[in-house]
Amino acid sequence: MNRQDIEALVRPNIRALCPYSTARDEYQGPLGIFLDANESPYPTGYNRYPDPHQKTLKAQLSSIKGLPAENIFLGNGSDEAIDLCFRVFCTPGRDNAVAIAPSYGMYAVAADINDVQMRSVPLGADFGLPAEALLAACDAHTRLLFLCSPNNPSGNAFDPAELEEIIRRFPGIVVLDEAYADFSAKGSLRAKVLEYPNLIVLQTLSKAYGLAGLRLGMAFADAYVIRLMSMVKYPYNINQAALDLVSQALKQPVEAKVAETVAQRGRVAAALPAYGFVRRVWPSDANFLLVQVDDADALYAHLLADGIIVRNRTRVRGCAGCLRITIGLPSENDKLLASLDRYEKGDIHR
Numbered sequence: 001m002n003r004q005d006i007e008a009l010v011r012p013n014i015r016a017l018c019p020y021s022t023a024r025d026e027y028q029g030p031l032g033i034f035l036d037a038n039e040s041p042y043p044t045g046y047n048r049y050p051d052p053h054q055k056t057l058k059a060q061l062s063s064i065k066g067l068p069a070e071n072i073f074l075g076n077g078s079d080e081a082i083d084l085c086f087r088v089f090c091t092p093g094r095d096n097a098v099a100i101a102p103s104y105g106m107y108a109v110a111a112d113i114n115d116v117q118m119r120s121v122p123l124g125a126d127f128g129l130p131a132e133a134l135l136a137a138c139d140a141h142t143r144l145l146f147l148c149s150p151n152n153p154s155g156n157a158f159d160p161a162e163l164e165e166i167i168r169r170f171p172g173i174v175v176l177d178e179a180y181a182d183f184s185a186k187g188s189l190r191a192k193v194l195e196y197p198n199l200i201v202l203q204t205l206s207k208a209y210g211l212a213g214l215r216l217g218m219a220f221a222d223a224y225v226i227r228l229m230s231m232v233k234y235p236y237n238i239n240q241a242a243l244d245l246v247s248q249a250l251k252q253p254v255e256a257k258v259a260e261t262v263a264q265r266g267r268v269a270a271a272l273p274a275y276g277f278v279r280r281v282w283p284s285d286a287n288f289l290l291v292q293v294d295d296a297d298a299l300y301a302h303l304l305a306d307g308i309i310v311r312n313r314t315r316v317r318g319c320a321g322c323l324r325i326t327i328g329l330p331s332e333n334d335k336l337l338a339s340l341d342r343y344e345k346g347d348i349h350r
């Protein structure tokens with residue numbers, strides 16, 4: 001695909017959009033007496049609007065992620081970027097999107113909000129990538145294809161070569177959600193956005209970086225796609241406090257925490273199959289495990305009574321009997337396993 005192909009996929013009203021021009025867009029000279037944005041002149045630390053283009057934080061992320069700033073979009077969580085994909089590429093009531101299932105629930109919710117039909121394609125055996133079925137689900141009005149690797153809730157990362165083949169063959173925008181890629185040995189495909197203009201890779205600071213409360217999601221894509229998303233976003237979508245705190249936090253290394261989480265994932269995954277009530281533990285490339293048990297509702301209630309809250313996914317299609325368990329601190333995982341020991345012995349809360 002080339003730039004013209006991508007342009008043809010954009011909603012006509014967005015292609016023609018004249019974006020809002022902020023006071024900071026119209027004056028970019030040296031600091032002076034700012035009487036141009038109807039801000040309060042009384043300092044509170046936050047009386048000025050933040051940089052709508054987030055230049056400083058993008059420069060910092062550019063060196064961490066190894067991609068030029070023009071290929072980076074910053075959103076209020078990756079949830080904002082997911083919504084923007086629909087707003088930029090899908091004409092409501094006409095276009096459709098395709099996604100693997102089960103996967104992260106926001107793809108379908110964002111589709112519903114934008115009045116875009118979502119076509120869910122079940123994952124194959126062992127939650128494998130159904131490449132042919134995904135491509136077969138597309139028609140002339142399919143604009144977006146959502147893939148998530150490592151996938152939530154199954155935890156598995158897909159083979160990068162298989163993902164790349166889909167990106168090459170799909171005649172629309174592939175949104176590859178890599179929220180959990182920091183925990184995976186399979187790595188990231190974000191560098192491929194320089195090669196494939198129809199690829200948007202999503203990452204987030206909510207998981208490995210431990211900053212879910214600050215709401216900072218990233219989309220990596222061709223510079224033209226980034227410009228489209230930036231035109232449609234709210235002008236000041238990342239607030240000044242988030243810009244400052246994220247910038248500080250990025251100076252702290254995360255590798256040791258990620259390594260501990262990965263080691264704890266191995267430890268919990270190894271301990272679980274010994275319980276008689278555990279039917280299956282899927283291999284995980286993320287910071288959680290999907291576990292199939294004899295009675296998911298009963299185990300969920302037992303853990304809850306012990307003050308341990310997991311995600312009950314038993315009513316999700318393809319996840320019957322499954323709980324999704326996030327990997328916690330070593331001491332929290334100790335308590336989880338101790339609670340499972342009691343459940344095994346019949347010392348059950350109901």
Ligand code: PMP
Pocket residue numbers: 076077078079080104148151152177179180203204205206212215216217
């Ligand atoms: N993508 C996936 C696959 C997720 O599981 C989640 C959060 N559970 C998100 C995106 C949302 O991330 P953010 O906090 O950046 O909005």
